[in-house]
Amino acid sequence: MTTEIKAPQFPEAVADGTVATWHKKPGEAISRDELLVDIETDKVVLEVVAPHDGVVGKILKNEGDTVLSQELVGYLEEGSGAAASEPAAPAQETAAPAAEADAGKVEDGWGPAVRKLISENNLDPSKIKGTGKGGRITKEDVLNHLKGGAAKAAVAESAPKTETSAAPMPAGAASGINFGDREERRVPMTRLRARVAERLLAAQHNSAMLTTFNEVNMKPVMEMRKNYKDMFEKAHGHRLGFMSFFTMAATEALKKYPSVNASIDDNDIVYHGYYDIGVAVSTERGLVVPILRDVDKMGFAEIEGKIVEYGNKAQSGKLSLEDMTGGTFTISNGGVFGSLWSTPILNPPQTAILGMHKIQERPMAVNGKVEILPMMYLALSYDHRLIDGKEAVQFLVAIKELLEDPARMLLDL
Incomplete structure (x- = not known):
């Protein structure tokens, strides 16, 4: 059959x-x-x-x-x-043990994806353990080899890394490929990366986008995280990160400024009575934005758990269309890669996006005295067709105030 x-x-x-x-x-x-x-x-x-x-x-x-x-x-x-x-020919039976022993070196057994990965990353096939039939190297074997080798050193922690719209470093660069004299390599865009590029260009052409900035003292959040991170991980099975604080703060601010949570549909303004927050995640194929739905009904543990789940699914290519459909607001974190200042690009049809950045110690004037504090720049890019500058600034200040006094989020103040 x-x-x-x-x-x-x-x-x-x-x-x-x-x-x-x-x-x-x-x-x-x-x-x-x-x-x-x-x-x-x-x-x-x-x-x-x-x-x-x-x-x-x-x-x-x-x-x-x-x-x-x-x-x-x-x-x-x-x-x-x-x-x-x-039935196998006698000559094949005789040569089988040698062929299996050298399976990792025989190019005839590789698929096109395997050849491409090995070539782009300048890998030694003899060091890759093949799990395919007869010891043949599969695409998963090469990816696992990259993750377990040089690529692993490029990942600072196991939590999902979020970023701005900048593309992640190619696998070859993470593996330390040295190009020859004036060498060029032409690699076609993945469909996902091409789609991301199309949407980012559309966002710039079809919106009146501008960005407002502020800075936040991260010391209160860092102290709370330090005091409770061990208890949190023991109770919930995953770490207490910064994203849950920013997601909760953004949700509370969105409640006060509903136009930041709205979208534009032709000549109509669509106000959303729910809070679905997108979290930008960098993957091997490009930038994806899975959605945390009904964040106003979630606690810190639920938010962190969902972010970890989405991060793992994104890295393994298991995100579904449902995971990335919709969203009323987006948070992008370039700080995990060292970005100190950036202007995030809107994720249409949303009208605003919050950009997080690196925490940097800086001298600040506090009550007439100079103190060294861990500061972070926040950036809010917004569509000026719907959101006025005053409202954008007030929204960002609301987030700043909640992060500098995180107990207010727990007390609903």
């Missing part, structure tokens, strides 16, 4: 997709619900799994090909693999 393998049903907002990775080659056995192929859209990566046990048949759409919703990409045959149906 032959079963058709089709691309998933795309949502209305997604026109087509690209075959990103085939995890099995024709003739290879596959089990039911085992990952077969990844389809990348301009929003998420969709996984296609095997509907039953069998053998991969003819592949109609190769890696890099464009596919439409529900389009046929290949076939799945009944059986237990090519090895069971075709």
